[in-house]
Amino acid sequence: MPFxxxxxxxxxxxxxxxxxxxxxxxxxxxxxxxxVLAINPxxxxxxxxxxxxxxxxxxxxxxxxxxxxxxxxxxxx
Amino acid sequence: xxxxxxxxxxxxxxxxxxxxxGPMAAxxxxxxxxxxxxxxxxxxxxKRSGAVSMGMDGLNNAVIPGYATPEQYVKEIxxxxxxxxxxxxxxxxxxGSYPMIQYLDSIGVKFEKDGSGEYNVRKVHHMGTxxxxxxxGHHVKKALYRQLRKHQVLVTNRYMxxxxxxxxxxxxxxxxxxxxxxxxxxxxRAKSVILACGAAxxxxxPASGYLFGTYENPAxxxxxxxxAYHAGAGLANLECYQINPLIKDYNGPACxxxxxxxxxxxxxxKGERFIECDYWSGQMMKEFxxxxxxGNGPVFLNMTHLAEETISEIETIxxxxxRPSRGRFHEKRGTNYRDKMVEMHISEIGFCSGxxxxxxxxxxxxxxxxxxxxxxxxxxxxxxxxxxxxxVNGGIAGQDAADYCASTDLPAYDEADxxxxxxxxxxxxxxxxxxxxxxxxxxxxxxxxxxLQPPKVTAKYRIAQARFAEIREDLNAVCVKDPHELMRALxxxxxxxxxxxxxxxxxxxxxxxxxxxxxxxxxxxxxxENWFCHTLLYKDEFGRMANRKRAxxxxxxxxxxxxxxxxxxxxxxxxxxx
Ligand SMILES: Cc1cc2nc3c(=O)[nH]c(=O)nc-3n(C[C@H](O)[C@H](O)[C@H](O)COP(=O)(O)OP(=O)(O)OC[C@H]3O[C@@H](n4cnc5c(N)ncnc54)[C@H](O)[C@@H]3O)c2cc1C
Ligand code: SF4
Ligand code: SF4
Numbered sequence: 001m002p003f004x005x006x007x008x009x010x011x012x013x014x015x016x017x018x019x020x021x022x023x024x025x026x027x028x029x030x031x032x033x034x035x036v037l038a039i040n041p042x043x044x045x046x047x048x049x050x051x052x053x054x055x056x057x058x059x060x061x062x063x064x065x066x067x068x069x070x071x072x073x074x075x076x077x
Numbered sequence: 078x079x080x081x082x083x084x085x086x087x088x089x090x091x092x093x094x095x096x097x098x099g100p101m102a103a104x105x106x107x108x109x110x111x112x113x114x115x116x117x118x119x120x121x122x123x124k125r126s127g128a129v130s131m132g133m134d135g136l137n138n139a140v141i142p143g144y145a146t147p148e149q150y151v152k153e154i155x156x157x158x159x160x161x162x163x164x165x166x167x168x169x170x171x172x173g174s175y176p177m178i179q180y181l182d183s184i185g186v187k188f189e190k191d192g193s194g195e196y197n198v199r200k201v202h203h204m205g206t207x208x209x210x211x212x213x214g215h216h217v218k219k220a221l222y223r224q225l226r227k228h229q230v231l232v233t234n235r236y237m238x239x240x241x242x243x244x245x246x247x248x249x250x251x252x253x254x255x256x257x258x259x260x261x262x263x264x265x266r267a268k269s270v271i272l273a274c275g276a277a278x279x280x281x282x283p284a285s286g287y288l289f290g291t292y293e294n295p296a297x298x299x300x301x302x303x304x305a306y307h308a309g310a311g312l313a314n315l316e317c318y319q320i321n322p323l324i325k326d327y328n329g330p331a332c333x334x335x336x337x338x339x340x341x342x343x344x345x346x347k348g349e350r351f352i353e354c355d356y357w358s359g360q361m362m363k364e365f366x367x368x369x370x371x372g373n374g375p376v377f378l379n380m381t382h383l384a385e386e387t388i389s390e391i392e393t394i395x396x397x398x399x400r401p402s403r404g405r406f407h408e409k410r411g412t413n414y415r416d417k418m419v420e421m422h423i424s425e426i427g428f429c430s431g432x433x434x435x436x437x438x439x440x441x442x443x444x445x446x447x448x449x450x451x452x453x454x455x456x457x458x459x460x461x462x463x464x465x466x467x468x469v470n471g472g473i474a475g476q477d478a479a480d481y482c483a484s485t486d487l488p489a490y491d492e493a494d495x496x497x498x499x500x501x502x503x504x505x506x507x508x509x510x511x512x513x514x515x516x517x518x519x520x521x522x523x524x525x526x527x528x529l530q531p532p533k534v535t536a537k538y539r540i541a542q543a544r545f546a547e548i549r550e551d552l553n554a555v556c557v558k559d560p561h562e563l564m565r566a567l568x569x570x571x572x573x574x575x576x577x578x579x580x581x582x583x584x585x586x587x588x589x590x591x592x593x594x595x596x597x598x599x600x601x602x603x604x605x606e607n608w609f610c611h612t613l614l615y616k617d618e619f620g621r622m623a624n625r626k627r628a629x630x631x632x633x634x635x636x637x638x639x640x641x642x643x644x645x646x647x648x649x650x651x652x653x654x655x
Contacts, residue, residue, distance in 0.1 A: 003513070031125040033296050034289065035235065035257060035561060050561065052289045055402040058125040072406050076285035076326040 010048040011055060011073040012037070018067035019045040028059035028068050083262040083499070088116040088231070089482045090475075091252055091267035093238045094301065095119030096127020096294075097464055098454030098471030099273035100221045100230075105475035106271075107228035113479060115230050116265055118254055120237040120564075121296050124222055127275055128294050128431070128455070129464060132215030132398045134335050136188070137463040139209040140174040144198040147171035149205045151634040156204075156641055157358045158434050158460050159590050159603070161314065161611060164633045165441040166459045166470075173469040178209070181468065185220040187213040199338035208334055214398040217464075236263055237564055238300065240498050241270060241308035241450070244488035248448035249308065251490060253498050255567070260506065260560040262499055268485045269449045269478040272437065273471055274301030276319065276455040277575045279568070281425025281530065282522035285326050288515070292321055292328050292424045293455075298568040299575035301456040302428060305437040306574060310445040311613035313438040313458040313627070315582035316595045318531065319429040320362050322376070325422040329400035331378040336395075339387050341380040344418065345373035357432055359592030366423060366531075366593050377418035388414050425522075426530055428575060431467065433594060434460035435582075438613060438627075443474035446615075449485065451478055504555075505566045511556030514565035518572060521548055525576050531596045533583050542580050548573060577622060582614050585624040 019025075021039055028046050029037045034054060040047040046067070053073060060068040071077075092103045095117050103117045119126055140150045150171040155162050178196070182188060189197040189210040200206040211217075225232060236254040242264070244250040251266040278293020289295045306312060322343070324331050333343055333355035345351050345368050352364050368376050380388060391414065396404035412419055430436040437445055437452040439459060445452050451474040452458075454467035462470065505514075528541035552570065557563045588604035589597045610626040617623040 002510075030122050033121040033126050033130050033294055035121065035564075052295070052565075054130075054289055054291075054295055056130050056294070057401050058130060061131070061401075062125070070402060070405075072327070072402060072409060073287050073290065075287040076283070076290050076328070077406070077409055 008051045009074055010051050011053045011071045012048040012059060013069050013071070014046045015067045015069070016043055016045045018065045020065055021045050025064065027062050027064060031058040031062050033058070083264065085264045085266065086116065087114070087487060088265055088267045089113040090115045090269045090271065090478050091265045092117045092271045092273060093252060094127070094273035094275060094454070095123035095232065096273065096275055096454070097129050098467035099271070100225055101468045101471035102271045102273060102453055102475035102478070103230040104224045104228050105472040106479045107230060109476050109479040110483070111228070113482060116267070117225070117230050117232045118236050118238055118252070118265065119232065119234050120257065122234040123225065123232055125218060126296065128297070129217050129399070130294060131401060132217050133211055133464050134214055134332065134394055134398045135208055135210040136178070136465045137334055138174070138207050138461060138465055139178060139196070139198060140171045140207065141178065141196055141198055141209070142175060145205040145207055148634050150207065152636055152640070153204050154461050155632070155634070155636055157356070160609060160636070160641060161590070161629060162434070162460055163440065163458070163611070163630055165630060166439065168633050169441040169473060170459055170462065170466050170469050173473065174465055177465060177469045177472065181220070184224055186217055187211060208338065210335070210394065211398070212394055233263070237567065238274070238304060239502050239567055241304050242266070242490045242494060243308055243447070244490060247309060248488055249450040250488040252304070253495060255502050255563065256560065257564040258560055260503070260563060262502070264495055266487055266490065268482045268487055269451065271451040271453060271474045271478055272301045272305060272456060273452070273454045273467070274456055276427055276429035276431060277302050278427045278429065279572055280427045280522065280575050280579065281525050282519070283328055283425050284422065288518060288522070290328050292323060293427060293429065297455070299428065299571040300568065301452070302437065302578065303571040303574040305445065305450070305452065306578065306614070306616055308447055308450065309616060310447045310450060311438045311615045312436065312578065313611050313613055314435045315428060315578050315614055316586050316612065317359070317433055317435045317591050318579070318594045319427045319433040320531070320593055321357060321424040321432060322362065322365050322421055323424045324403070324406070325375065325420040327403065327406045328424060329403050331419050331421050332395060333378060336378065336380055336391055339391055340383055341378055341391070343421070344377050344379040346375060346377070347373065348379060348418070359594035361592070362423065362594065363592035363596065369423065376421045378421055379418045380414045381416060381418060385415070426525065426579070428579070429455045430458055430460055431455035431462050434458070434591070439470070442477045443470050444477065449481060502567060505557040506563055508554070508556040511554035512551055514555060514557060514562055514569050517548060517551060517555060518565065518569045521545070521569065521573055521576060525579070529576070529579055529583070531593050532598045533596060535584065535597070535599045538580050538584050542577070545573060545576050545580070578614055581622050581624060582612060586612055
């Protein structure tokens, strides 16, 4: 059974300009209760890897540089 | 994922779940005996895990001298649950409530006080006064974390517990877990295990279709119930579902508990009140459901009549603590409390004693039916527990487990059990091809909505059981690419276990009780003669799902016959006549 590629829009975005992941910051990745954020290998910055979000917001509130923005997922917006 | 590493750790007490009740259990165990080795295993990160991830708006069930007595509270909860409660456990909570509030206050959790420093308690329940606002409730997790560090609790973040270990004589011997980022396997041997894994919140599918848009924190997918079941523990009254009145689509409470004391109320599409009391009970939910189904729906939370300063105060509370994304949701929909009522709906079904009454059976010492195994919080059977209940009962579990450890050696376990579990856990990583956890979870939960959601129809329940069995077969094909997906595949198996338990427990109780929570269309009447009892679901000696009755223990607080029906008269008098 081959797998389909099924893109969805992600509710959580990171401003690469503001993100200081290259300095070792992992705060948003650490606090997410669903473990859906990760370092994007392409940019070296944090990004939403899995669209499995509770829109609870610790990632946004705890980010030291204000780089994270949480939106309500499109399906329920 | 290549060769797996397995680590074996020894402890006195293993606490599983670092949300609310779990950390308190660990702290209180260490307070009781600082020499104990206490390990706290958490699927996420204790800093921000669980239902109180972002904090809390208030205590829903504070029993504070001068406002309510433990006896009054026990009475209220007994009546709200149609009499099926283990009163001793409710009493243990009620008497522990005020000391816990004082303890929380002492570690930096802030509660609303009046000018003279007294707690500002408000009325939402039908009879007594129990709601204590926490306008600065966002500090809860930080305060807990400081205590975990102070007491040197050993925390393992990002480990998902998958199964408990039993000793040859049946008592608890530890648990196994898997790292959700590396796939490493962990065995924790322990004299005692405390389960605090939260609700089973990923059972039904939210109407939006978004798998993670649940009322409960989606990390709480029912692992605790599944682990307890497979370890031989009894689970009580699972047919008494959790169904909550929420903001339509958003799946956060609207929230009548916060707004009620300010004058907000639940209204139908004519703007009229139809229930007298906004306290969440099965009966209240049945009125809510009926209103939604009638031409009077949708149902709304009305605050449009309130003064500007009141509304700003409500906004400050509701948009900053437990569900801060609520403000963003309303903004996108153009909802302003000042001129538009908030549309509400009923949530997907789940198990949760925090708001309802079902869970792993525990007595007044938080002990389950398996020696050495404790449960606390949303997954344990003490009804209407909420956050303070998770703290109090977590504390009780921690203290009792500390005593239990003193008289127990580290039990032996069977290595074959570990090997078998490793095989089960890692099987999805060994396939290159097959079904994804996501589609299997969607299908399971869609079937839960189609067939299990009340009103409960026997014929639909039988179909559900057949369809769940088909999905169980499909588990042989589930395939994952990384440890994160593996976590989802394991969660799916807990969800499926919970779906089967929900169906089996509901079919067993052939009467209707608890309003909407257990409305059996084929058995519409409440049958006190045969069913004034708890039901216990358990795994029998052949590994099958079985049920039995458990008598309700003699009450410690008497309830006069005429007061028993108090929660049955929730409809406003004018509408009741319609
Ligand atoms: C949106 C919302 C609003 C609420 N509002 C209020 C309120 O205003 N007032 C009030 O009193 N109560 C409120 N409650 C209820 C209250 O928050 C809960 O009853 C209480 O926090 C439950 O505590 P718990 O310890 O049982 O679960 P949680 O605090 O949810 O902790 C469970 C923990 O277990 C972890 N876990 C799950 N599975 C595993 C596993 N397999 N291995 C390891 N760890 C695992 C989870 O990650 C989580 O951290 C609210 C609940 C919600 C969801
Ligand atoms: S917390 Fe902020 S700065 Fe740190 S990794 Fe995440 S986005 Fe980047
Ligand atoms: S909003 Fe919550 S679930 Fe979503 S990415 Fe942020 S922390 Fe994770």
